[in-house]
Amino acid sequence: MxxxxxxxxxxxxxxxxxxxxxxxxxxxxxxxxxxxxxxxxxxxxxxxxxxxxxxxxxxxxxxxxxxxxxxxxxxxxxxxxxxxxxxxxxxxxxxxxxxxxxxxxxxxxxxxxxxxxxxxxxxxxxxxxxxxxxxxxxxxxxxxxxPSHFRFTELSEIAFATDFNRFYTITELQPLLELVKTFKASIHIVHVQYKITELTEIQQFNMNMLCKYMEGIDHNIHTVTELRSVSNTLEAFAEELNIHLLAMLNYRHSLMDNLTKEPIVDRLVFHSNVPLLVLPELGMGASSASKKHSVIHFTD
CATH class of the missing domain: 3.40.50.620 (HUPs)
Structure with missing residues (x-):
């Protein structure tokens, strides 16, 4: 229950x-x-x-x-x-x-x-x-x-925003994975960078672990350039890919942590009307064939 x-x-x-x-x-x-x-x-x-x-x-x-x-x-x-x-x-x-x-x-x-x-x-x-x-x-x-006035629609496209700087446990991602499996949704792992650079070894390892958790799930990896602010970039990404739900993990120095610290004029109410799922940090408790990796450059 x-x-x-x-x-x-x-x-x-x-x-x-x-x-x-x-x-x-x-x-x-x-x-x-x-x-x-x-x-x-x-x-x-x-x-x-x-x-x-x-x-x-x-x-x-x-x-x-x-x-x-x-x-x-x-x-x-x-x-x-x-x-x-x-x-x-x-x-x-x-x-x-x-x-x-x-x-x-x-x-x-x-x-x-x-x-x-x-x-x-x-x-x-x-x-x-x-x-x-x-x-x-x-x-x-x-x-x-x-968001205001947003009515529920079947979750076919879900995004998970990350910078790959932290190792996620399967327990922390469980609420997200349950949603993905319940609605048979595709998940889009989105990595926002100020300037596109290669991943560090740690980031590469964390990305590979995320993909391992998502074996059997249709998932894609997207690297996007920052557009004015993180919130603005994610809004544009959600609109571009018709995302129904955006998820993040909330931990110190995470995207979510940085997002809530942005100047208020840069915080958007998500005009694309995307619900936001914030996962708590719980701590410790190989790529699949379906993985695809794209690089997206947004311009003002």
């Missing part, structure tokens, strides 16, 4: 992320944990009016949170009623990331799902501030970020 945690603020972007996750796992036995966290730091006029009417501010916000979660479950049951799915709701007076950490550890969560739009809703932001915070702070569970 797969356990999936979906963070929601009751926005349409959050609903879209939940819709995607449910459709993505429609053929699997799953328990979905719907989480809404609240704090009294920002309250609307209606909350204040209810508080002045004799209810404590915290009780008013808690009630709205619980009722909001009930409405989400009702909406799911009307539009996405799969018999192999069950739902649990969690309304918590806590900071989002702190609560996610607790639930992941307590419930042994397999996947965290969140929308990719920032709280500000501004264009030109690669990931929302909450999503970036989740990716940086949650070290023991994959995170799936869904």
């Amino acid at each position: 797969k356990k999936i945690l979906i963070a929601t603020d009751f926005s349409e972007d959050a609903w879209n992320a939940a819709h995607y996750a449910i459709e993505m796992h429609k053929d699997e036995d799953c328990v979905f944990y719907l989480l809404n966290t609240y704090t009294p730091t920002k309250v609307s006029g209606s909350f204040m009016a209810e508080a002045l009417a004799g209810h404590s501010l915290e009780s008013v916000i808690k009630s709205n949170s619980e009722n909001g979660l009930k409405k989400v479950v009702g909406r799911i049951q009307k539009t996405l009623n799969y018999p192999n799915h069950s739902f649990k709701t969690i309304s918590s007076f806590n900071l989002l990331v702190d609560e996610i950490k607790k639930i992941v550890n307590r419930e042994n969560i397999d996947l965290i799902v969140t929308g990719a739009k920032g709280a500000s809703g501004l264009e030109g932001v690669f990931l929302g501030s909450n999503t970036v915070h989740i990716i940086k702070c949650i070290k023991n569970c994959p995170v799936l970020a869904i």
